Amino acid sequence: MKLKTLSYLFIPLLLLLASCDLEKDIEVNLPEYEPQLVVECYLQPGKPFRLTLMESSGYFETPQPALVSDADVYITHNGRRIKLSYKPMLSKTSNLFHTHSSxxxxxxxPGDIFGLEITDKKGRKVTGFTTILPAVPIDTIEWKFNEKNKAYLLTTFQDNAATKDFYRYVTHRDSLHTDPERAFVTSDNLTNGKRTSFGSAYDYERGDTLLITLYHIEKQYYDFLSSTADAKNANGNPFAQPSSIKSxxxxxxxxxxxxxxxxxxxxIE
Incomplete structure (x- = not known):
């Protein structure tokens, strides 16, 4: 009887709340967005200097690439300044788009330091530095089949105990121009100085051709990749914490x- 009495008391309250307009429009005055220079440049020994330079746009603006053609772009090394010319192109070897090259x-x-200097007609200036790292060789690549004739992959290498190291591990099927089947970044926090293995699920069949790449990366690149992944996950998710890019x-x-x-x-055989 008590439960029935309480329900009668709450019904009028619920009807009152249902009749109320709980929605309210709120205007938020956002500051005007100031576009920034956006840079992406990866140096590889024996490869031409190539760089992509664009301008950022606001979150609510129509997404479109804004190329910056009036910038002076230089790579510096051992007192030299190497000018990169504005020549937008799609690389046939890497399938990447570049705006500036030499x-x-x-x-x-390993150990050499290269610098980046960019200035444009609006007075904006971007600088950066990178220290060339040695490649970490892959020791072994193994696979094993299960009862369903599917194979897992195991890639093993030796971590250097004398240094703090960061890695990016990528697996492609058939070609580097396809999206990677697996790609992640990690550090040697738990594996410093140890033989380290990266595995997979039972995803492969006999005859599959795989390209396995082990990148030895700088901490600044590790932070950049981790932050961009967090930002992508947070974009459009009302329950995720906002994440900024660590440039x-x-x-x-x-x-x-x-x-x-x-x-x-x-x-795989």
Missing amino acids: TEKMQGK SVQGGIGIFTNLAYDRRKVI
């Missing part, structure tokens, strides 16, 4: 780093 090829050894450049947004890697091609 015919000169990057020559550097390696000053005066803009983006990454300036070098790619040191070992790559193997295997056919």
